[in-house]
Amino acid sequence: MPTCQKAIIINRRDRRVGPPFEREDMINLRELVEGAETIGIAGHVRPDGDAVGSTLALYNYLKKVWPEKKVTLFLEKPADIFADLKGFDEIQWPVKLDPANFMGKKQEFESLDLFFALDLGDLGRLGLAGEYFTRAKTTVCIDHHISSKGFARYNHIVPDASSTSELVFDLIDEDKIDVEIAKCLYTGIIHDTGVMQYSNTSRKTLEIVGKLIEYGFDFTDIINRTFYEKTYLQNQIMGRAVMExxxxxxxxxxASVIDHRVMEFYNAKSSDFEGIVNQMLHTKGVDVAIFMYESSHEQLLYKVSMRSNDKVDVSKIAQLFGGGGHKKAAGFSMTGTYHDILNNISEQIERQLNEKRN
Structure with missing residues (x-):
C-alpha cells in the first residue's frame, strides 16, 4: 500500500495552498501524469452526477492531452441519464469485469503507475476499484467532502468547494478544455449544487459555470434531462415515499423508508430514489429530512440519506455511523430495523439542537 500523507486542506477563504496541487504550480500535476504510463481513475460507489462528471472530465482530459497514456476509468454503472457524456461507454464497471472479464483483466490493473480517486473521502467507497488503488505506485485523492480522510499519497481536499468537478476545473489546463470536457464538468457542478440553488454555490462556482457554457453545448438540456426529468417509475416511488x-x-x-417489499414490487434500483430526500426537505417547517431504503434484506442493511438546513450538521451524524458527506447533505449505511436506525438518528439531531439552544 502506498505511504499516506496528511490531507492537504486548501481553503479559499484564507487562500492557504499546499503542494502538490497548487493552481499556480500546475507542473506538479503534469509531472505526476507524465511520469506514468498506466493511469486509473475511479469515483465512489453508487456514483452521482458529480462523481460521473468529475471522473469523465478528468478521463477525457488525460486522454486528450496525453493520448499515449493508457487511462482506465472505473465506476459502478452510472444511471443512463449520463450516457450522452463522452467516455460513458468506456467506463469499466463490475458487470464488465466480473466474473470472467474481471479475472482476465485483473492482472492488467493490479500495478497501475498512477491512480486518481475522485469525490470520496474514504477508501472503502471505491468498491472493487479499491484493490487497484491500493496497489498503484502513486495515488491521488481529489475531494470536497468535509469528512474526507486523506487516504492517498497526495490529497487535494477543499471542503468549501461546490463539487469535485469544480476542483477538476481548477487542476486542469483551462486552455485544453473542449466542449465534451466542459459538458462533463457542468454536469457534475449542477448536480452537487442543485442547479446552483444550494448554499455551496459560490461566486467562483458561477464564474466557472459561465466559462463552461461558453463552449456552446445545450446546458438547459443537461439540466432537464439529467437533473429534473424523472421516469414514471421514479415519480411513483417518490409519491409513495412522500405519502408515507x-x-x-x-x-x-x-422521514420515509422504502423496504424490500416495495423495492421488489416496483423492481426498483438505487438510482430510482434520486431526489426523494431533497423533495422531503422542501416540506414547510422541516429542518432535517431522512430517507432510507433497504439495500439488503438478509442483512437488515439500510442506505440512509440525510438533508438539512443550517440548523443541523448531518455530516457529523453520518460520520458517527461510519458515513460522511457535507454539513447539509450526508449519508451512511447501517444494519438494524428502520425504527432503531431512525431512533439513533433522532437522538443525534436532538443533541445538536439542544447544544444550539444552550
Missing part, C-alpha cells in the same frame, strides 16, 4: 413519510420532533424532521 412521517413528521416528528414537532414537525422539524421528516
Amino acid at each position: 413519510s412521517i413528521l416528528f420532533m414537532d414537525g422539524r424532521c421528516i
